[in-house]
Amino acid sequence: MSTIPSDTMALEDYKLIHCSGKLQAIVFTENGFLLESCHTLINLRPHKNESLYNVLPFLKRFKHFYPNITEGALKQFRGIEFTWKEQFFVLDVSIMRQNSQLICVMEDVSHLLNSDVRKHAISNNNNNVPEPTPSKNGVHPAQAELEQLKKMQQIRQDHFSKVTHDIKLPLTEIIGTTYILQNFVDEDKGQEYLKALSNAARNLDTMLKDLVAFSKSESYKFKIDSRCFGLDQLVNSVIKAFEFKVSQQNVPVRVEFAEKLPRFIKGDPTRLSQIIYNLIDNALKFTPQGEVRLLISMVELIDEKCIIEFKVKDTGIGIPQESLNKIFETYQQVDEERDSKNGFGIGLSIVKQLIELQQGKLDVESQLGFGTTFTFSIPYLIPEHVKVF
16 A cells, blocks of 8 residues: 655655556535645646636536535546546546545546447446446555545644644633733733733634634534624724734734714624734735724614624735635635745635624725725624713
8 A cells, every 4th residue: 555645745746656647636625616636637726716616517517416425435427528628538536525625536547448438438427337447456546545635634634633732722821821910910001901912812712713623624613602792892902912013013003983883782702803803913914014904884773783894904915806706715825835924824714704604794805016905794783772982
C-alpha cells in the first residue's frame, strides 16, 4: 500500500508517483466549490473562482445523489464521456464523503474501451453496472486512492482538534484571571479595560467552539440567543479590543452612531460582537494606511421591531471585482499566497452565516486600491419603555 503523503509532498506529485497519471482526485463542497485538486487529468487552477458544476457538468448531474452518500460510503459512475479543451475522456467516477466534504476520484479509462463499449457504459450508467476489474492486489485504484485521501483528511482533523484544544487551555486561564482581577482594580478606567478584555475573551471562546464544530461539518448551525443588551456598550467594548493593534498599526477605527437609535435592543449580543469583530479585524488586515470606520444607523422601525444597519468601511487595498463572490466561501481567499498569512479563509464565511441565521442581509462593495465597504443589517426587537439616543 502506498504511504500517506507528507505535508511537504504536493497532492499532484503524490498522484503522479502512485497513480501513473491516470487518476485525478478532487475535494469539493456540496455547493460545488473546489477545495483541492491534483490536476493530473484536468487543470482546474484557472477555474478556481468558478463553480465546479459549471466546469465539470457531470458532477452537477450526480448532485441529487450526494445527500444520500454516508460517511465513508463509495458511489461509482461508469463510462462518463467528457471533452476538455478538445481532449476526449471516458471517465470512471468514484465519489465518497469525508466529514462535510466530497471526494471525487476520476479515472481515465478511454484507452481501455472501444466505441461500442463506451456506448454500453453510458446507457447503463447506474449502480447496477458491474464493478471494473480490480487491480492485482484486489483493490480498485479509485478505492485505494479514496482511502488514502480519507486518512489524510483524518490526520488534518486530528491535528486541528489538538491545536484548538491547546488554545482552549490558556484562553480559559485568561477568562478566569480577568474575572479575579476585576475584584482588585478600583479605578473606573481599569474596570473598563478589564470588562473589555473579559468580553473579548468570552467572544473568542465562543468563536473557538464554533470553529471546532464548523471544521467538522459545514452544515453546522450556529446557536442564536435572544436577550436585551446595550448597543453602544457592546460596540465600544469590541472597539476597545483593537486599541493595541490600532496603536501599533497607526490606522484608527472610528465609530459613528446615527442620531436615532434604540438605547437597548433584544437579540444576540455575542453574535453581533463576533460579526463586528471579524469585519473590523478583516479591514485592519488589509488597510496599511488610512482608517476604518464603523457606521451604525436604524433603517426601519415598525412598532417594537427595528432593523439596524452596520457599515464597516476601510481605505485599504480593495478586492478585485471578479473575486467578490469568492470571499464568503469557506476556506477561500482572494490571494492565497498573501492571504494565507492572515488566516484560514473562514472568517467571512462565518460572518455571512451568522447574519443570515438572524434573518439579516450582507453586501460588499469594493474598488481595487481604494478600499472596501461591508454592509449588513439585522432585525432586532425593541424592549418596552426603551427610548432612542
